[in-house]
Amino acid sequence: MIRAAVVGANGYAGAELVRILSGHPDVELTAITSRQYAGNAFDSIYPALSTVIDLNFIDNDTETISKAADVVFLALPHKASMGMAPALLDAGLRVVDLSADFRFHNQAAYEAHYQPHSCADRLPQAVYGLCEVYGQQVAGADLIGNPGCYPTSVLLPLLPVVKAGLIDPATIIADCKSGVSGAGRGATATTHFCHVNESFKPYKVGGHRHTPEIEEKLSDCAGKPVRITFTPHLVPMTRGMQSSIYATLAPGVDAAQVRSCLEAAYAGRPFVRLLPDGRWPDTLNVKGTNFCDIGWAVDPGTGRLILLSAIDNLVKGAAGQAVQNMNLMVGLTETVGLDAVPFPL
Numbered sequence: 001m002i003r004a005a006v007v008g009a010n011g012y013a014g015a016e017l018v019r020i021l022s023g024h025p026d027v028e029l030t031a032i033t034s035r036q037y038a039g040n041a042f043d044s045i046y047p048a049l050s051t052v053i054d055l056n057f058i059d060n061d062t063e064t065i066s067k068a069a070d071v072v073f074l075a076l077p078h079k080a081s082m083g084m085a086p087a088l089l090d091a092g093l094r095v096v097d098l099s100a101d102f103r104f105h106n107q108a109a110y111e112a113h114y115q116p117h118s119c120a121d122r123l124p125q126a127v128y129g130l131c132e133v134y135g136q137q138v139a140g141a142d143l144i145g146n147p148g149c150y151p152t153s154v155l156l157p158l159l160p161v162v163k164a165g166l167i168d169p170a171t172i173i174a175d176c177k178s179g180v181s182g183a184g185r186g187a188t189a190t191t192h193f194c195h196v197n198e199s200f201k202p203y204k205v206g207g208h209r210h211t212p213e214i215e216e217k218l219s220d221c222a223g224k225p226v227r228i229t230f231t232p233h234l235v236p237m238t239r240g241m242q243s244s245i246y247a248t249l250a251p252g253v254d255a256a257q258v259r260s261c262l263e264a265a266y267a268g269r270p271f272v273r274l275l276p277d278g279r280w281p282d283t284l285n286v287k288g289t290n291f292c293d294i295g296w297a298v299d300p301g302t303g304r305l306i307l308l309s310a311i312d313n314l315v316k317g318a319a320g321q322a323v324q325n326m327n328l329m330v331g332l333t334e335t336v337g338l339d340a341v342p343f344p345l
C-alpha cells in the first residue's frame, strides 16, 4: 500500500483528491491537512463523504506528514507549495504539487507572472505532469508540477499538431471556459452566486497567468518561441472546462491528417478520447472523470483548424491528473483509482 497525504484537503482540489484516493485500491490515505479545520473531521466540511472517509484534518506540519506518508499531494495556492515542498522532498517523500510553483523550467517566466521563487534549485528536478506527453519522465520523478487546468485542456489537443507542423504556431487563439470551482473554495465578489448566476464573462483578458505556462510547453515542442492569444471565461456551472482553439493550417494540410496525427499521439492513452467527425466535446460527458474529450473540424470558409476539448477541471484539470502522476511515479498502472464511469446524462 502507498501511504498518501493531501495537504490543503479542505480546498476544492484537495477534497477531490480525498474523493479519488478514498477509492484507490493501492493507496491508504493517512493524513489530510488544513490550517483552518485542524482537529475537525473531513465529513464535517464535506458531508457527502460521510462513511467513506473517517479522518480528521491535521495542521500543515511537514514532520508529521513525512512520518505518515510516502507520497504527498500539495493542493495549496502557489507560493505556499514551494514553502513546504523542499522539506518533504528532503524527507524522502514523492511530491505532486497542484500549484504553479514547479510547472516552469524557466524561472524568469515563473517570476514574471507569480513571485520570486524560493527554491528555484528544485526546478530542474521537477517534471511537468502532463502524463500523455511527459509520462516517461514522470515515471522517474520525485517532484511533479501538476499542470494547470486551462493548460491541460489546451495542450492536449494542440501539442501533437504543433509538433507535427500541421499548423502555423503564430496564429493560435485559445478561447476557454471554466466552471466556478476552478476559482477554489474561497468566495470572492467575482465568484459570488449573484455574479455568476445567469452570467457568462471573460476575465484576466490578455494577461492570464496560464498563458506563459501554455507558451513554455508549446515552445519546447515547436523548437522555437510560440506566443498565443488566450482568453478565459467563467461560466455558471460548478465543474467543467471547455476550450475552443483556432489556428491556421499549414499549406496542404487537411482534417484527415489532423485525425491521423492525434490518433498516433494518443494511441493506447486511456484518458484521451478522440471523437468521431461531427461530434464535439461536452463537459457533461467528462464530469467526475479523468477523461479529456477532443474533437475538431476545418472551417471550410477560412481553412482554419478548430480544435475542441472538454475536461473536468477538478479531475483531469487537477486531482485526477495528480493521481495519474502518482500512479506512474510509483510504478502502478496509470488508470488505477481513476476508472469512474461517466454519468450518461
Ligand SMILES: NC(=O)C1=CN([C@@H]2O[C@H](COP(=O)(O)OP(=O)(O)OC[C@H]3O[C@@H](n4cnc5c(N)ncnc54)[C@H](OP(=O)(O)O)[C@@H]3O)[C@@H](O)[C@H]2O)C=CC1
Pocket: 007, 008, 009, 010, 011, 012, 013, 014, 033, 034, 035, 036, 037, 060, 074, 075, 076, 077, 078, 080, 098, 099, 100, 147, 148, 149, 181, 182, 183, 184, 185, 186, 313, 314, 317, 318
Ligand atoms: N480548483 C481547480 O479547478 C484547480 C486548482 N488547481 C490548483 O490547486 C491548488 C488548490 O486549488 P483549490 O483547491 O481550487 O483552492 P482552494 O482555495 O479551494 O483551497 C486552497 C487550500 O490551501 C490552503 N491554504 C490556503 N492558503 C494557504 C497558505 N498560505 N498556506 C498554506 N495553506 C493554504 C487552504 O486551507 P487552510 O487555509 O485551511 O489551510 C485550502 O485547503 C491551487 O494551486 C490551484 O491553483 C489546479 C488546477 C485546477
Ligand SMILES: CC(=O)N[C@@H](CCC(=O)OP(=O)(O)O)C(=O)O
Pocket: 098, 099, 100, 147, 148, 149, 150, 178, 179, 180, 181, 182, 183, 184, 232, 234
Ligand atoms: C475559474 C478560475 O478562476 N480559474 C482559475 C484557474 C484555475 C486554477 O486552479 O489555476 P491553476 O490551474 O494554475 O492551479 C483562474 O483563472 O485563476
